Amino acid sequence: MSENKQARTVLREIVDSVYRRAWEAKERGEPVGWSSSKFPAEIAETLGLAVCYPENQAAAIAAKHGGQRMCEYAESMGFSNDICAYARISLAYADGAPCEEKPVPQPDFLLCCNNICNCMTKWYENIARMRGIPLIMVDIPFNNTVDVPDERVAYVRAQFEAAITKLETISGKKWDNKRFDEVCANANRSAAAWLKACAYCAVKPSPLSGFDLFNHMANIVTARCKPETAAAFEQLAAEYEQSVKSGESTWHYDENYRIMFEGIPCWPVLGSLFKPLKDSGANTTAVVYAPAFGFVYNGIDEMARAYCKAPNSVCIEAGVAWREDLCRENGVDGILVHYNRSCKPWSGYMFEMERRWRERLGVPVVGFDGDQADPRNFSEAQYQTRVEGLVELMAAANAANSAQ
């Protein structure tokens, strides 16, 4: 790592190296896995297995405008256009659809964890069947209470152990507790540094554009167990600290308003998402990914408990509390909600969350319809109007506040 490279460059290189290592492993004839984003990455990392992340790959393909083509390919395979676009893109890729945007090695085994959604289960089953490869399933049921009951932790932990045994067979490597402790320490260090970096959104004006955090998500998903990721996040936090001191920001526009962006961005149309925000000086200073991925734990039981708390596996009380804390800490004036056509578990209780935020935070909330990866489900005109509406409401609230 070069001293004078900026953290964001280092972070991008780390993600690139994850995929490069996967290609190298493939060339050496070693098994390569595909993993869901909240499968306990610590397990494969401990065994030194190369792993790719289909959600991250799909996001990259979508951002490079390959989403619609891949989705249509999956639809020609018989998959409904109702299915999550990440799943469609991934199924198309696994079937051999041409894809220049983000090629990754085809998988030799699959690591599926349904804490974020059950869509994963059938998506990965399909790929396992198509490619004739083993599927390791860690099932983490939805939580209706804020606390995770001990029985559930025991169930998840037992599955970790079963997964380890299966992966030992696949990899031909032996589990090493010492190595596992190191990997966990790295993951904890990455998470703590990630949280620290995200926390700079609270500074007014913010030293960063909150959309940067969406880009760094790739690291927390694909490389959170690597020491270089932890170091790069620490560097990122240090850079933000420096920016605060020097009054700089990666948000190069006015910061008239500070908003929370709820949901995954629409990757194919990032420019369109960004435009009305920068035009009106609305910086994103809160995204739910920070608490969702920045978990720190001690030991395998706590790790099991931590993986039970994924964005779409927690009850509404926990989901609302995460966001409320973020909005309060980060001084948010309004909330923009992405009703993501792809993500049923996420979008399904947002109307109720909206009501709770309005009541408890007293900030305006506006939603728009979109999709994280299928551009056909996004309307620029609607988005533009909704953002304008939000800005008007925030302006009115600010005016009322200053009149008091």
Add this chain to the structure above:
Amino acid sequence: MNEITELLSEMSDIAQNPDMRLAACLAEGRKAVGVFPYYVPEEIAYAAGFVPFGIWGMQGSVREAGRYFPAFYCTVARMGLELALSGKIDKLSAVIMPSVCDTLRPFSQNFKSARPDIPMVFLAHPQNRKEDFGIAYTVCEYRRVKAELEGIAGVKITDESLADAICVYNENRAARREFVRLAGLYPSTVSALRRAEVLKSAYFMDKSEHTRLLLRINAALCALPHDPQPGVKVVTSGIIADNANLLDIFDRYGITVAADDVAHESRSFRVDTPIKSGDPLTALARQFSEQSDDPLLYEPDLDRRGRRLVDLVLNCGARGVIFIMMQFCDPEELDYPNIKKTLDRASVPSVMIGYDQQMRDFGQAGTSLEAFSDMLRTRLQ
């Protein structure tokens, strides 16, 4: 013949009037709990003295539920919530809410937000349900469900009462399976609609009463001579297939449902509870561990569901499969391409009909089903 007609029309009445059934049940001094899909161990509620009422949405339009769900969710959830918001389930003592798909997750949260006054007994089934740790976890979940229901009912559920409930449910499952078989043999007597109504009525009755009526129907059907118009036999597959307009089309074109792979129907009564295995909660957990052949459930044997569907078709003498695809049901949608391919490979024709509970116009479904039944008849000749 008269006895069958009378019994069928009695059950049709029940299926069409859940509100009246609930009122009657409460008037008799019984209490009722609502049961959302899927795989709820109703036996526990029954052992607590409740009459479990199934809530699988309803036909109509989504209105109030639109304040909770965006439009891209299935009507099983949206109309289920509509029922809760329109006051139709106010008299239930509680509801039991599973969370096995991505729509039921937010549904559970919407329900408790929309109706905090109705106790919601939440249930999170495991997907890794077959291993010992999965069974142990299911037992824990069921134990919590039991404790919550005991609290609501103000009674203690004994092992004996639970074992008795399991027997009642096993008998009912057996009777429903036999009815499905017989309905496939006597379509002139049991129309597709009547068949669905008899099965649906089970959701609004004490199961022992349902069994009593069903055994009479089954016995009467067994006594009939061969049906001279057996129709063209099919297997139906999907979440729910109870729409009268849709089933009328089956009857119009002589399509006989010889067996089904429908969640609201056979998927819910395929597996009995092994009562001899000691602790009744463990027995119920074992029953769940045996569930398979369902897109809602993780299936380590990747080809199993397709294979079993082909077997089902062959074993009941069906000629094809009709998929009734619930709109916005991603588990079904994700499983469909492979199942379709498996059927194609086995030379079993199939057709897919899109469906949701707000649907009024079945013109297109009629055209597809007419063409499908013609095609099956031609192949037969």
